[in-house]
Amino acid sequence: MMEDDLNSSDIEIGSPKRNRFHAAGLTSINAIIESAAADRLSSKRSQKKLAFTESSSKTQYITELWSNRFTTFRIHTLRQNIESTPTGADIERFLHSVISKSETRRDVPSLSWLKGGLERLLPKLLFDYQEFVLSRNETMRLKSTIRSLLQDGLVTDEPSRESNWVGSILIRRMAISSIADAASNGVYNWDKVVQRILRNVLLASLSCRIGDIMRDDLDDEEFSYLYYDDIIMKLVGGNKVENLEALISIRNEKRMGKTKKTIRVVFLQSLKLQQDNVLCTIKWILIFGLRSGAFQEKNIKDVLAATAARRDKTVQWAPGKGKLPVLCAFEGHWIKATKPGSTHQPKRLIRSEGLHAGLLAPIRTHDVRRGAARDIAHLPEGSNEGLATDVVAAAMGHSDATRTGGVTKKYIGYARRDNWAQRVNAEFNDPFGVTVAPAAFQARRRSRAEWAQIYREAGLDVSNYQETLKLRNRLRAEEEDSWIQMQRGFPSQSDAPVSPGSAEYQDSGDGGEDDEEGEDSIDPLLRGNITSILAGDEQDPNEEIIADIFDEVESPMKLPAEFDLPGPEFVTFMSRINVVKNAKDASRGFSDKYRGNSRAEPTLFLHKCTKTAGCKFTSPLQCLMRIHEHRCTGVVVAARSRPKQFACTYEGCSKVYGTKSTLRGHVANKHRWTTRFCKKGNCDGTIGYTSPLEFGRHTRTAHSRWESRHCPVGGCTHSKKFTSKAILRVHLMSVHDISGKVSADLYGVDDDKRRQGDGADGGADGDEEMED
Numbered sequence: 001m002m003e004d005d006l007n008s009s010d011i012e013i014g015s016p017k018r019n020r021f022h023a024a025g026l027t028s029i030n031a032i033i034e035s036a037a038a039d040r041l042s043s044k045r046s047q048k049k050l051a052f053t054e055s056s057s058k059t060q061y062i063t064e065l066w067s068n069r070f071t072t073f074r075i076h077t078l079r080q081n082i083e084s085t086p087t088g089a090d091i092e093r094f095l096h097s098v099i100s101k102s103e104t105r106r107d108v109p110s111l112s113w114l115k116g117g118l119e120r121l122l123p124k125l126l127f128d129y130q131e132f133v134l135s136r137n138e139t140m141r142l143k144s145t146i147r148s149l150l151q152d153g154l155v156t157d158e159p160s161r162e163s164n165w166v167g168s169i170l171i172r173r174m175a176i177s178s179i180a181d182a183a184s185n186g187v188y189n190w191d192k193v194v195q196r197i198l199r200n201v202l203l204a205s206l207s208c209r210i211g212d213i214m215r216d217d218l219d220d221e222e223f224s225y226l227y228y229d230d231i232i233m234k235l236v237g238g239n240k241v242e243n244l245e246a247l248i249s250i251r252n253e254k255r256m257g258k259t260k261k262t263i264r265v266v267f268l269q270s271l272k273l274q275q276d277n278v279l280c281t282i283k284w285i286l287i288f289g290l291r292s293g294a295f296q297e298k299n300i301k302d303v304l305a306a307t308a309a310r311r312d313k314t315v316q317w318a319p320g321k322g323k324l325p326v327l328c329a330f331e332g333h334w335i336k337a338t339k340p341g342s343t344h345q346p347k348r349l350i351r352s353e354g355l356h357a358g359l360l361a362p363i364r365t366h367d368v369r370r371g372a373a374r375d376i377a378h379l380p381e382g383s384n385e386g387l388a389t390d391v392v393a394a395a396m397g398h399s400d401a402t403r404t405g406g407v408t409k410k411y412i413g414y415a416r417r418d419n420w421a422q423r424v425n426a427e428f429n430d431p432f433g434v435t436v437a438p439a440a441f442q443a444r445r446r447s448r449a450e451w452a453q454i455y456r457e458a459g460l461d462v463s464n465y466q467e468t469l470k471l472r473n474r475l476r477a478e479e480e481d482s483w484i485q486m487q488r489g490f491p492s493q494s495d496a497p498v499s500p501g502s503a504e505y506q507d508s509g510d511g512g513e514d515d516e517e518g519e520d521s522i523d524p525l526l527r528g529n530i531t532s533i534l535a536g537d538e539q540d541p542n543e544e545i546i547a548d549i550f551d552e553v554e555s556p557m558k559l560p561a562e563f564d565l566p567g568p569e570f571v572t573f574m575s576r577i578n579v580v581k582n583a584k585d586a587s588r589g590f591s592d593k594y595r596g597n598s599r600a601e602p603t604l605f606l607h608k609c610t611k612t613a614g615c616k617f618t619s620p621l622q623c624l625m626r627i628h629e630h631r632c633t634g635v636v637v638a639a640r641s642r643p644k645q646f647a648c649t650y651e652g653c654s655k656v657y658g659t660k661s662t663l664r665g666h667v668a669n670k671h672r673w674t675t676r677f678c679k680k681g682n683c684d685g686t687i688g689y690t691s692p693l694e695f696g697r698h699t700r701t702a703h704s705r706w707e708s709r710h711c712p713v714g715g716c717t718h719s720k721k722f723t724s725k726a727i728l729r730v731h732l733m734s735v736h737d738i739s740g741k742v743s744a745d746l747y748g749v750d751d752d753k754r755r756q757g758d759g760a761d762g763g764a765d766g767d768e769e770m771e772d
Helices: 026-034 036-049 057-077 088-098 111-128 136-151 168-185 190-206 274-279 281-292 300-309 345-356 365-377 390-396 400-404 407-412 419-426 448-457 465-488 567-576 583-588 622-631 634-641 660-671 692-702 725-736 740-747 766-771
Strands: 231-235 244-250 264-269 328-331 334-340
Touching: 026 036, 057 088, 057 111, 088 111, 088 136, 111 136, 168 190, 168 274, 168 345, 168 365, 168 419, 190 264, 190 274, 190 281, 190 328, 190 334, 190 345, 190 365, 231 281, 231 300, 244 281, 264 281, 264 419, 274 567, 281 300, 281 567, 300 567, 345 365, 345 465, 365 419, 390 400, 400 407, 448 465, 448 725, 622 725
Parallel strands: none
Antiparallel strands: 231 244, 244 264, 328 334
16 A cells, blocks of 8 residues: 555645624624723723622612621621621621611511521622632531520521411402491591502402502612503403403512513403402402593593593593502592502501401401412312413423423413402302401590500600600500400410411511511522521421311401492492591581592581480581480480471471470571670670571670680690680590589589480480581
């Protein structure tokens, strides 16, 4: 075989084939080359200024809170240079210190509070210090430290709050209770009643967190709340309220953080049955939209007509109203329609709403989300239409990884499946759920004198509103807790059994009362093995279950008859109702705050006598009702119920009285009154008084021997002087429950002689005189 003398290196083969993508990014590459000097400086500046960020403002706040604590501990306690990398020993010593320096709701901090703090502190240290790492030895020492804190009682693994599940059945009960309470006891503003029901129904039907639809105080985004443009409503298959369907976009859902790559859209339909009006999200949106002016139209009939006339059959918001909040801020008795409600607003309110509905648990907003999850989990089979199932993924040629990664769901879009309507119809009832009392909680009423005494005993300045408010809230909470325990049949002690699942949830971090999400509040990728060093994961859940529970269906709550209407009439009635419990404003003429949009002209709420069966006395003033009930007896009611025989015979007058003396007084004051001139003292005898009201007012102010005085009851906080004995008498009776001989002997204020006998104290016409 011949020797091969060929050297391939001596052969000119030519240049390699040009890559067809050789010009990819040419424009940006040229721009990088041109700005190289400037970018060198700006990129360095950005690198130096880069700060640690979390996916949400709330998580960011808690991270900075724990980081500040640890940094302060290193500087002042350990006297370290914060430029040096911290060690596991530093964290170990910090834990011993911080548990006694932070305010918590209980005597000692909870394990979950400590766990939540470490979950936020460790990622921050990883970001701040390039060489920070916990060795296996340091990890084991931290684990032993936490176990030691538990064993020594310096932290506790007991749940700080009960976890409750508020499903559709209890949401219905709370809505009916709110309406019934407002109808029977009066409210200053029905807008607030509507808003409170709308908030609970939205939470339940959207299965969302309160922070998804209301503004958190730490949010720095412009529209971090649900606004009207997030709601698209259409008429489908007809032109009635029952034909409305809605798509509601939850832009601020927590899991998305600030990226908002995908927005969850919830499909809802108008609930068809009359009994479900109180749970219909679409109807409540319409009701408040009409009351607040979110529509150009002023009534539901016109809204439906305008919608039916549009080619796309879509409900339109009034110009400039689309970015207004659906859930608004409360300011006193009023709704601030242009200001979004804060997530702190419902905390106390929803607890109160639950108690008024007879729920024997301190309800929180996140309990509604838990209830939604449990309702959905117990829906009948075949209720998963619209979901990204294996069948859909196979049809699309998607792998399991693609489906679980959410790609298939993106292809499907929103699920045209109203699980809220299904949950309402299913009426899932958990016998181990929240117990319901046969009667609602009634807060103890205290007079101003009683409160003043309580403030003095507590060493508070009566004029310090914030401190006195804290005390009132604390006493109210204690009364509520005592009532709950009593109704449950347990003594009012802290070691009462907890409901199933309570041990699964504990407060985490320093996120406030409704920091409900626990582990979900931090990115799972940053968690690493933090959980493995915490002793809390090894605690067994409390398995003690309350056995003596009766079904909430045994204590049904019915909607008042005047509110139990077909869908369109219900929306009309609720969008117009405007009965106001404010006699002071009514006496001056209702201001424009009470008027506008779909609301009817304001009318004054009338208190009804509840003391004696059969009594039909009403009064716009609560103080007069207290006076009436002080005097009201069965004898009086029986006498008043007898037919009145003495009618006024003057033309145009329809008054009828039960006694001749009352009729004579009416005729003398109303029909035979002639202009009178006062001739007493130094009065100008030429001034005529054309009514007994004017003449009586003049006599009391100009010629009465009564001297204006403050309330004589010690500790009374009423600041104004009483200009007549009658006014002081009413004050003593209504505020201090002092009347009759006690009032006369102690304070020289006896009962009005004119009202004795057959009058206000014992007869049938006392209330007639008060009205006449």
